[in-house]
Amino acid sequence: MTIYLIDGSLESLLCAVFEWFERTPGKVLLQLEQHHQPDAFTTVFAVQPDEKKADRVWKGLQAKLDKGWMRKFYCTFLSESPEAYSSLFEFACYLFLNPEGAEDNYGNPHVLHVAQTARKVEREKHRMEAFIRFQHTADGMFYCGIDPDYNVLPLIMQHFKNRYADQQWIIYDLKRHYGLFYDLEKVEEIRMDAAAQKTLSKPAKDLLSEKEALYATLWKDYFKSTNIVARKNTKLHVQHVPKRYWKYLTEKQDK
Template sequence: MTYLVYDGSFEGFLSVIFQCYQQDLSPANICREAAFQEILFAEKQFISTDEKQAERVWKGLQKKLHRRNKDLPYRTFLSEQPGIEMMLYRFICRLFDNNFSIETDYGDADVLQLKKIERQVLQETARLLEFVRFQETKDGIYFAPVEPAFDVLPFVLHHFKNRFADQQWIIYDIKRNYGFYYDLKTTQEIVLSEQNFSAWDGKVDANLLQENEVNYQRLWKNYFDSINIKERKNPKLQRQHMPQRYWKFLPEKSLK
C-alpha cells in the first residue's frame, strides 16, 4: 500500500501523475505533504516537483480534453476538496488509457463529481469578482483581502489586471496566506512576512491608510443604507445573493 506525497502544488501533482506512469505505480492515496499523516503498514514515497514532467502531463491533457474542459483538472484541483487528488488521478488515467472521450460519461462517479466541483469553483470565482473591496494605503497601493471557499484567486487576476491596469494593487487570500501584487506591468505571487492587517477581516491598520479612505468607506455605507428599504428587508434573500461569509470584507456591511 503506497502513499504518494507531494508538495501541494498543481505542478507537483502533475509530477506525481508522470511518475505513476514512469514507475508503473498504483497508489493507494495521493497526499499533500502538509496534510499527510503516518499510517501503519503504509509505504510513503515523496515525489519531487519537476516542471518539465508537469508540462508534459499538462500538454498531454490538453490534447485529450475537449476545449470546454481544458481547465477542468486545474479548476477542480484548486477546490481543495478531500480526495480530489485520487479522483483526478483516476480520471486522468482513464483519459490517457482510452481512445474515446470519457468527459461526458456521467455514469462514472469521478466524472460526475468533478463536473459538480468545477461548477462550484466557477460559482465561487464569480462571487469573488463581485465582492472584492480595495483599501487605499498611504503608499498608493490598493489592498483587497479575500477568503474564498476554494483557492480561486489565480482565476480572477486577468480581470483585475485589465480592470485596474493603472493602479498598483494587492489581492491577498488571508485564509491561505498568499496573494498577488500588480505593479502596473506584471503580476507576481507574494507572501507578506509582515501583516499589517487584521487576520480576521483584512482591515489595514488605520495609520497605514490614505487619509480619505475611511471617509470613502463611510460614504459607501451611507449610500448603502440610504437605498435600503427597511420595510422590505429580506435577510434570507440577501444571504442568498451575498453570502454572509463575505460580509466582513464589505465596508457597507462592516463599518459602524
C-alpha cells in the same frame, strides 16, 4: 495497495499520473505528504516533481480535453482538497485509458467529482470578484485582505488587472499567505511577514488615506438611499450574499 505521496503542487500531481503508467502498480491511493501516517504494512512511493514528466502529462491532457475541461481540471486543483487531488489523479488515468469523450461520462465518480468541485471554485471566484472592496492607503495604494475557501487568486487576477488598470493594488490571501501586487504594468506574486499581514487584515486609521473614511461614508449613504425597506427580503439577500462575505463589503461594516 501502494500509496503515492505528493507535495500538493500541480507538478507533483501530474508526475503521479506519469509514474502510475510508468510503473503500473495497480490500485494506488494518492496522499499529501503532510497528511501521511507511516505504517509497516503499506508500500509507499514518494513522487518526485519533474518538470519534463509533468509537461508530458499536461500536454496529453490538452490533447484529450477541450479548454473548458482543462479549466475544470485546474479549478479542481485550486480547491486544495485531498479528495479533489485523488479524483484528479483517477480522472487523468481514466482519460488516458479510454477513448475520446470519456470526460462526458458523468456516471464515473471521478468525472462527476471534478465537474462539481470546479463549479464550486468558479462560484467562489465570481463572489470574490463581486464582493472585494479595496481600501485606499496614505501612500496611494489600494488593497484588500481576503480568506476565500479556495485558492482563487490565480483566477481573479485578470479581472482586477483589467478593471483597475489605472491604479496600484494589492489583493492578499491571508489564509494562504501570498497575494497579488499590480504596479500599473504587471501583476506579481508577493509574500509578507506576519506583522505586515496583521496590518493588512486590520489596518490602523493612520495608514489609510484622508479620503478613505469619506469614501466609505458616501458609499454607505448611497446604499441606504437605494435600499427599499418595504421590499427587504433577508432570506433571499443572504442566499445571494452569504454572511461570510459581509466582512468585505463597506456597506456591511456597521452590522
